[in-house]
Amino acid sequence: MLFSSISSATEPMHIPDGFLNWWVSLVCWVLAIVGIGVAIRRSGRALGERQVPLMGVLAAFIFAAQMLNFTVAGGTSGHFVGGALAVILLGPWAGIMTMTTVVVIQALLFQDGGLLVMGANVLNMGIVSTLVAYGVYRGVLELLGGRKWGLLAGGFIAAWASVELSAIACAIELGFSGTSPLSVALPAMAGIHALIGIGEGLITAGALAFVAAVRRDLLEVTGPATGGIRWALAGLAIALAVVLLAPLASPYPDGLERVAEDHGFIEAAREAPYEIIPDYVFPGISNEALATIVAGIVGTLIVAGVAFGIATARRKVIS
């Protein structure tokens, strides 16, 4: 083999053109532009004239890192996406810039992801994933302190959450566009990426362990020592916003059942396809879905509240 090729990530998350309708594309563009605008200004202020070479080379790193794969089991291999690692080591704004660059190049060089829907892809993989990863990482650090296993746990959970949340955001956009009913897209995307996220989390934790051993300074300069709780709350808010959108994104709520009833397929309606995927893991339909999601939100808030409480208590003990 004389040449190896960089193609791009194979996980099904780069939305092609035609899969989102115009207004979803537009809303995503607006959100993405706001995010990129803030990121450019903030990372420019932090890095100054080093911004262009540093961000440029590190986006190239994200591409190259995707070549590093490892055998998971039975011939399948996991490979590394790198967004969480970038945001942990570079801070949120530089992380957004790096991942946005990667998404743009994937679309322009490899046609991986469309042009009109680029706003959505930037939003999912460049903004939602990075901010969630950073928020979760800072949150875990607040909770566990600067101990090494806190660092590793933070990296693992942050990477997993970033992959998962951007997959959910992707499913929601498809749902709003009427391309893929949320009741199918959400469990499918969330399920696949819950597994992909584990590989990502393990590698990110491994990478952080290595950085902690050789260049501990890089782990300390990335973010201000204070404001960790604020970042954790911001990450939580974004995660909640994504989850809250889910029940709204189902344009054909129970189309399957209605079709069956309308046309006398009552037999079919009684044992409608929902049996295959039981209701309780199946958000997106009427009240049960709402209940599931509300339960999820309440659960998240309780966990976050406990974490917040412990972190504040810890700080008081220290000071």
Place this chain on the structure above:
Amino acid sequence: MIGEHIHALNGYRARTSPIHRLDARVKLVLALLFIISTVLTPDGAWHACILLTALIWSAIILSRVGMGFVQRRTAVVIPFTLAALTVIFTTPGHPVWAIWKFTVTDRGVERFISILLKSWLSIQMTVLLTACTPFPALLQAMSVLRIPGVLIAIIGFTYRYVFVIGDEALRLIRGRAARSGAPNGRGGGSLLWRARVTGGMAASLFLRSVERSERVYEAMLARGYDGKVRTLTTQPIRLGEWALILPGGLVLALIQLLARVRW
């Protein structure tokens, strides 16, 4: 293994054609107008899809990049079609046939085929655009769309260094292969251990990239870099080329109008 290098699957194909000669900015605007028009096409407007196909195929033939080349590269949307497949069951409409417990509706089939067609039309345009426009020209053209200069400069940098850092990654992989045995092609150690090794490699690559960016920055400083990226002045777009956008947009608007006529 010694001569192993990285190469990106760059979609540019050097040819001499009117489409290659066209100013990148005009091409970008026309391509986006085409994709917008395609996405706005209502479901089941087959006549509009035929017209759009005729447009893009004429452009592909005119560009001489090869129909086969373009169609091969459209394959990237295939995994995504699976995501859209469920609409054939969930869209309300007349049931057409039943597969096991599922009923397929006419509207559902129409919607599914429309999504696929629209996606296929759009991606052909993206493939054509990148096949006929060198990447640096495409980047410069992006400034027409008010994309911030800093972002464009960063993207340009990434395009240059993807090959360098990719080679660095290959060296790491070669080092790992040289130090490891792989009986029966299987990796040893536990999953956790393998993930840690890969993590170590990723971090090592990250550190090498950071250090390289520092050297690059110093080299840039030495050559007078002051935070501004200076490029060769771009040529103004000739009036005749700008003027192409008007009939192009008009044709696409007419197709949209036609797509909404039902008979």
